[in-house]
Amino acid sequence: MRIKLNILLALLLFTITVKSQSSYSGYLGKSPITLVMYHYSDGVSLAYYAYNNYDNPITINGKLKNGELCLFEKDKNGNNIATLVFENFDDKKEEIKGTWIKSDKSKTYQISLHKDFEIYYGDNLEWTGYELLQSKSTKQHYFKTIINKEKDNFYARIAGIKIFEKKTDKLIQTIELDCQLFGIDNVSVGDYNFDGIEDFSVFEGSYAGPNTSSIYILRVPNSNQYLKSNFSGISLAFDNDSKLIYEHNQCCAGRSHMNATYKVVNNEMILIEKKCLEYNDEKEDFIETKCE
CATH class of the missing domain: 2.40.128.120 (Quinohemoprotein amine dehydrogenase alpha subunit, domain 2)
Structure with missing residues (x-):
């Protein structure tokens, strides 16, 4: 069923x-x-x-x-x-x-x-520099993705993001990116390094099953500037209460799962624990296996 x-x-x-x-x-x-x-x-x-x-x-x-x-x-x-x-x-x-x-x-x-x-799709279309306002913003800043469409590529892509100051519309910063265009909600806002300051992320790509990735861009303390972090992983989830990052990567129609837990030290993800599970047909259940 x-x-x-x-x-x-x-x-x-x-x-x-x-x-x-x-x-x-x-x-x-x-x-x-x-x-x-x-x-x-x-x-x-x-x-x-x-x-x-x-x-x-x-x-x-x-x-x-x-x-x-x-x-x-x-x-x-x-x-x-x-x-x-x-x-x-x-x-x-x-x-x-x-x-x-x-x-x-x-x-x-x-x-x-x-x-x-x-925004149209198709192999023969070509244009650059469309600036699309995003649906998420911080208390001080709003965002516009820069969207380009290359000939012979069916889909457009995000080539960068512009950060603007609210009310004044002053351009604060432009960050180059190469990300999949995912509808109109490409930006999310959160505190990704748990320092109490609003950061933002840009959807990067979707993969097999529910797996996704994003680019995490951190606000520099006592500054209007942002820094593209080294945070990486599949389907990351950020827990502000425990100040931990959880990763979940699954494949093979849900028969294989990898779960990892990280802490943040000096704006770097430090691995705490990693477990891998594989579905066993004989036991009709998941069993823990060695992570590659």
Whole structure:
């Protein structure tokens, strides 16, 4: 039954494809905003926007159905506080108009946006230097990934990231990267070296099964600068309570697992423990094996 379910999920994911990925700029009422949208063929739309005067990205996921795009703005408890409605929406249009509606309908604002760029895929396409606002930010900084598309490569890639100061829009730093473009959520924020200061990471790549990797970029204390760390591993998880890093690498349809635990010393990952498990058909259970 589990095998059949996995096959069904794989077929479902295969049939649901990305329809478009676009960045817009314009106005919500009288306030300048930037809005990023990522549409799937089944109508699911992932999106976020930011008021340019504040630069705090706001997630507004929703649904495109029968030509009407509805995006929902929620508070930290998941309650709907506003809806952004775009009637007769067409992702091919260069100009789109909509309405921001407060949940109690006490306030409405008109939205007018122009498409800055759209990310397409294909071997014959080529472009450089698209700057895509990211959905995650720190208290002081927001981020834009630099996206390039080379000819004869079907997918675009992240060539770097720009770090900006909120409210002033001052460019703080540019860091070169080479990462897989993973939808619109390529940046995460966290305290990766457990020093009490917000750092950020950039999704690097996906591999067999659930395995992924990221580039971890640490904030230099008492500075506006960031440093690309040497942290590396598969599917790292950071525990701020224990101040430990956990790695989990699995392969062979889940028959093989590697689990490792690290501590952080002088911004380096130090291995504490490593265990490897292999599924044994005779025992019908996992047994510990020697790690290579």
